Amino acid sequence: MQRKIAVVGTGYVGLTTGACLAALGHHVVCADIDSAKVDRLRQGHVDILEPGLDELVTKGLAAGNLEFVLGASNAVSPDTEVLFLCVPTPMGADGAADLRAVESVLAEVGDLLPPGCAVATKSTVPVGTAERLRHMVNVPIVANPEFLREGTAVDDFLHPDRIVVGSADREAAQRVGDLYAKLQAPTLVLDAASAEMVKYAANCFLAVKLSYVNAIAQLCDRVGADVREVTEGMGLDPRIGRSFLKPGPGWGGSCLPKDTNALLHVAEQAGLDFGLLRSAIEQNERQQEDVVARIRTACDGTIRGARIGLLGLAFKAGTNDLRDSPAIRIADALVAEGAEITAHDPAITGELPGMRLVDDPYEAVKGAIAVVVLTEWPEFRTLDWTRVAELMDGFTVVDTRDLLDGNDLGKAGLRWTAIGRPSGSG
Ligand SMILES: NC(=O)c1ccc[n+]([C@@H]2O[C@H](COP(=O)([O-])OP(=O)(O)OC[C@H]3O[C@@H](n4cnc5c(N)ncnc54)[C@H](O)[C@@H]3O)[C@@H](O)[C@H]2O)c1
């Protein structure tokens, strides 16, 4: 049955939600405050890199069941059944989630929502938000956390592991859950606080898992074990699982860093010393410092004046999102120490402060004393490493993602180092 949906915020979550719900047959009106973005979306132009999203937007526009409007109030009509909040909840100065965008949308639409409508929060909001904000609207608020990953947003949305909906009004929660009926995913109908907590508990668990594996990689380096083999051995235990076991330059992106800090803040407010989570955040900072130290070693002990070539800037492969990217943090630290940075990322063009951004990976390595792989773009594996060696001024490659084939580098006469793995040289 077609339902009338409003979606506020057309970023990674909002646009994916809008386009996918339209693809499931609903009638969706998406709103944003960015008028240029709304104009581009009306023409079918999608700014973010998400496989399949352009096609769904184009299809929805053509079918007439996906519209874009400026301003949340213009997305609401007397027959709106569910309004999704998909606006940012960034990290505030004290680490807590900043809910101003959520509150401002509710203030804007509060009096316009028809009886029988529900507000569904897809924005990640701290436990207690649905309860705290219920006075702002005359309809039920349903916590409906989103679990999609950037780079696979459409696929994740259409094939979810689970749908979580929670509200003091279980019937309203069920109505929101029913929107996804065609996806045939396990659906949990909870109270609002539990639904809100699922999202933070899941993201923070992933962050803790990654910090743990990054620390194990550091230890492997010190004791002569190979983290690739260690994580294979760990991952075969189904209680641990194989995913999220890849060491790297630290975890980043628009979610894990802010959500770990927000949960830590919630714990502090609730009088709980969540030392485990604090340690995971601190380990992540140390991981980035460790990468800088490795690069310093590769530059013969001093970064000042060294030309360094960076391969990859996005926080992970498959996205052009630079928000809270460990690669950018590492680049900034290198620049602060006086490095001359030339960087290449296949998904990023334009200008970035402090570095020269180039469209060609070979241009990025030219004259470099060290080359650093910071994002696991598959195309870096198949670079012509002999050509890279000829273009470089030094001969060390720091592979923070354990992406490259050591044999290829060795044949080219390069020396390489990966976190938690034996180093090698040609
Ligand atoms: N990015 C992800 O992978 C992801 C996944 C799950 C949950 N989330 C959560 O979803 C929320 C949104 O994240 P995102 O990455 O999609 O953000 P985003 O920055 O990509 O998009 C947010 C959009 O909201 C718009 N906006 C801001 N204020 C507005 C207002 N008052 N009215 C209308 N539009 C407004 C912005 O212009 C922007 O287009 C956050 O709470 C985030 O934690 C994100």
Ligand SMILES: O=c1ccn([C@@H]2O[C@H](COP(=O)(O)OP(=O)(O)O[C@H]3O[C@H](CO)[C@@H](O)[C@H](O)[C@H]3O)[C@@H](O)[C@H]2O)c(=O)[nH]1
């Ligand atoms: O084995 C791994 C897996 C991931 N990462 C890093 O971890 C970070 C986060 O990766 P990922 O979780 O894939 O990125 P997001 O798209 O930010 O997705 C997370 O954050 C979203 C927003 O809340 C949630 O919806 C998703 O479920 C959750 O995975 C990135 O820096 C990755 O490079 C690793 O270093 N090693």
